[in-house]
Amino acid sequence: MRDFYVARQPIFNADNTLFAYELLFRDSQENIFPEVCPNEATSRLIDGSFIGGLVDDLTAGKKCFINFTFDSLVKKHPSLLPTETLVIEVLETLRPGKKLLAECIELHKQGYQIALDDYIPHPDWINFFPYIAIIKVDIQQISDVHIAELIKAIQPYPKIKLLAERVETHEQFQHYKALGFSYFQGYFFARPEVLKSRTLSAPQLVVLQLMQVLMVPEPDFDKVTKILEQEVQLAFRLLQYANSAKFKRGKPIDSIKRAVVLLGKKELYKCMSLLFVTQMNDSKPLELAKLSLVRGRFCELLCMNAYPKLSDAAFLTGILSLLDAIFDMPMAKITAKLPLSDEILQALNDNCGLLANFLTMVNNYEKGNWQDCIPLTTTQEISIAQCYNSAVQWAEEQLP
Template sequence: MYFYAARQPILDKEKNLYAYELLFRDSIDNVFPEIDGNEATSKMIEASQFNMGISDFTGNKPAFINFTLDTLNKGYPEMLTTEELVVEVLETIKPGKKLLSLCKALFEKGYTLALDDYEHQNVWAHFYPYIKIIKVDWKATTVEEIVQIKKAIASFDHIQLLAEKIETYEEYNQALELGFELFQGFFFAKPEMIKAKNLSPSQMAMAELLYETSKPDLDLAAITSVFERDVSLSYKLLRYANSAMFKRRSEISTIKQALVTLGFAELKRFIGLMFATNANPDKPSELIKSAMVRAKFCETISADAKGNIQSSIAFLTGLMSLIDAILDEELTSVLEKLPLTQEIKDALINKTGALSELLSLVEQLEKANWQSCNELAEGLNLDKANVAKAFNEAMSWTDEQLSMAQ
């Protein structure tokens, strides 16, 4: 059984991954308020214990998970270790003696606690010694209220402020100036600055390879020629082809031999991996992960979707869907420089066709907008269980691929 899950990254001031918030449902149909917080948390714990490990979703980073008063009282947080869990106290819980006792007990056992969607009340001061993180909804909180929160926690140096729903770099910079240390939102998936620039020779070579591998029939001579013009890419290809995961009995020593031995599927994944990890090394790692998750999800689910979508085209479309943020340039400007098929450009720029619907589906999955996911899946004639399976597997595949690149 697969569970619908979204992992929303939490970044630090340097835009490095700090943790993920995990949002679970047992199907796309279970959308708040149709199930309550107790049931949602219970299903999440069940999933983590019997269907998957938390590390399968978080890559061994801590997981922020919502808990109600009832699930705290039942001891559910203690089913997970102190290293893999941040206990997120839901904003719907009223501060009182029972909650304070539970928070103190968890703190003494080594758990990290966070207050979700915090709205300041003086009574919360009793909780501050046991709280590590206070989450503030950026959209719902004024600067004056943030200043009030900062004054209230001024003598508690261990408390960090986390800004939720940060959607632009302007908001990120403003929150940074206000003293926030952690950030949650999709600001990193948008261009940091809009500017025109030329692609480097290596990026152009990668663009050629992306184009060649998007064709139904591979032109081995053309692909070999591109590799032969870029020494760095050739070295990486040979290293990849000879890596221990393939368990080769003999060494691969030529470009052509590597291409033939890897085959189309592995070659496409290698090129996608090289593109994602080398296009802009200064960008947050979560941006690269998002692009790769989208690529793998679109490739996997395309076989079942309406519209006769080629899996290789779907993979490349997902991969290129964040190219504007990766290169910090307007999407239309970037795509003018890349030799991509019109089908891909229509999906990315004009938002038309089945490919565009696939992208919309994975974007809604990322944000845990389950009702929109349901509608899009039905429109693409997709089985909901297959959607969940493809998304879970895309996240696992991405983590595995990036771990091999380190």
């Protein structure tokens, strides 16, 4: 996990209801644009809010406006983000040339809403109007004469809405509302607030991507292999897992593709969940990751004796049961980003369901409440201590 900062300013409708948020990159609690190039700011903002899975927390289901540089548009960065959430802001510093127009036409075809930011009158912008949804006007920088010209120019394009920026008084709000502006943003409504959150690290994001690929009934193993071939550290850990004593293989596996095929869907998914936990916060002790692995294997071994068909789910439940402590976030916020079954989510978030019983036994064993550590089945005798010792040994083999 890593710290992520963003400045968020609300945008309102003419009736004073919340319409969207503008998201601005920050690298600390200080509410100023950091000394980074605009391209890097856009990339890091996308990485943290969307790829890092924080956008729902930041926008509460509303649309979000994000500034895009020319370079980020040419590199197709907007296509990484959902059309229903994003409003692409074309910066006022960009020249309204043919290359920029071509990018806007393509984004419009894909279903994105495009906003011209801090609109400055220029005859070439009219070529963009058929593909523009919103024009943002800095009312502190543009005269009413130019605004009247803009209103006249967009009359043939009724889908274009006007947004007044830097609205600081009630009188300004009423004035531009009367002129026909649809959206409003500025200190009169709210100043930008800097929010600090935590986002997944790059290795965790790759692991999450792999977990999602593996969730479908028939995973694309070639795609899994290709992703792993680009992530040397994760590939090495996968090979370690595939060659562990658990599988009792005669010959060592020395190929990523062979490891993927031989492990199969279930074991690959278990391995990815293991890697997700071990790519943890550097400030946390390694023992916390080890305890997660012990819990996973312990729950799996207990479940094998009681409910064999649930053993894979029990493994995942145990291994993920300390996510809140590892990442310093509420369990429900973390699990919301993970592709997990309802049974596992119930056990982790609500401590209910059959899988939660295994977590209860694990907790009792760790606390030394021996009288509460009773088998979950009477049809077969199991040694809980033996299962735990075996789990500890397995966990030590998995850690780097």
